[in-house]
Amino acid sequence: GNSVTQMEGPVTLSEEAFLTINCTYTATGYPSLFWYVQYPGEGLQLLLKATKADDKGSNKGFEATYRKETTSFHLEKGSVQVSDSAVYFCASRSGTYKYIFGTGTRLKVLA
Amino acid sequence: EPEVTQTPSHQVTQMGQEVILRCVPISNHLYFYWYRQILGQKVEFLVSFYNNEISEKSEIFDDQFSVERPDGSNFTLKIRSTKLEDSAMYFCASSFSGRVNTGELFFGEGSRLTVL
Numbered sequence: 639g640n641s642v643t644q645m646e647g648p649v650t651l652s653e654e655a656f657l658t659i660n661c662t663y664t665a666t667g668y669p670s671l672f673w674y675v676q677y678p679g680e681g682l683q684l685l686l687k688a689t690k691a692d693d694k695g696s697n698k699g700f701e702a703t704y705r706k707e708t709t710s711f712h713l714e715k716g717s718v719q720v721s722d723s724a725v726y727f728c729a730s731r732s733g734t735y736k737y738i739f740g741t742g743t744r745l746k747v748l749a
Numbered sequence: 750e751p752e753v754t755q756t757p758s759h760q761v762t763q764m765g766q767e768v769i770l771r772c773v774p775i776s777n778h779l780y781f782y783w784y785r786q787i788l789g790q791k792v793e794f795l796v797s798f799y800n801n802e803i804s805e806k807s808e809i810f811d812d813q814f815s816v817e818r819p820d821g822s823n824f825t826l827k828i829r830s831t832k833l834e835d836s837a838m839y840f841c842a843s844s845f846s847g848r849v850n851t852g853e854l855f856f857g858e859g860s861r862l863t864v865l
Binding site: 642681683737741 | 794
């Protein structure tokens with residue numbers, strides 16, 4: 639069945655460091671891919687998405703490129719801020735109503 | 750900005766008791782979902798609901814679970830007889846569309862259920 643695997647956290651970085659959170663997927667067909675973010679005390683919010691191979695989703699300085707050849711959708715940001723501290727979830731959706739989520743990766747950014 | 754709201758934020762219950770988790774989706778949304786996350790594990794799909802009926806459910810969503818949209822604004826998840834393994838964070842979500850390209854999910858903050 640479909641699944642999403644993302645790197646375990648927590649990830650601790652200093653402010654202005656480069657961030658990569660790895661995400662790989664398995665799916666039949668070509669799923670749409672998403673990154674959701676959960677800030678402390680809040681619900682999951684859509685950060686970015688890509689619906690087909692080679693698409694790049696971007697938002698708030700974060701980027702992720704849909705790589706069919708490596709079945710990956712890694713999240714990157716060139717310079718993280720303390721306010722980026724949150725839990726990040728990678729997710730896929732393959733034409734049904736349900737999303738498949740990863741376990742989430744907690745990011746902590748230190749000033 | 751419209752948002753999905755959930756109550757209660759935290760509920761503690763005894764094993765075998767019934768629990769109802771409540772959600773108010775965004776008002777013009779048509780698709781409703783429940784997900785859950787057991788501590789340290791993946792966010793898991795439970796059920797989707799459209800046009801007053803379940804459109805899809807996972808193997809987790811057995812006869813102990815039910816969903817209802819009683820009054821056109823609330824969307825509830827009922828667990829009839831809670832088990833220890835039902836302890837989790839339960840997330841409600843809604844979307845305007847069920848289509849892959851436009852059906853962005855909007856999530857609530859979650860309801861943490863602790864079964865003792």
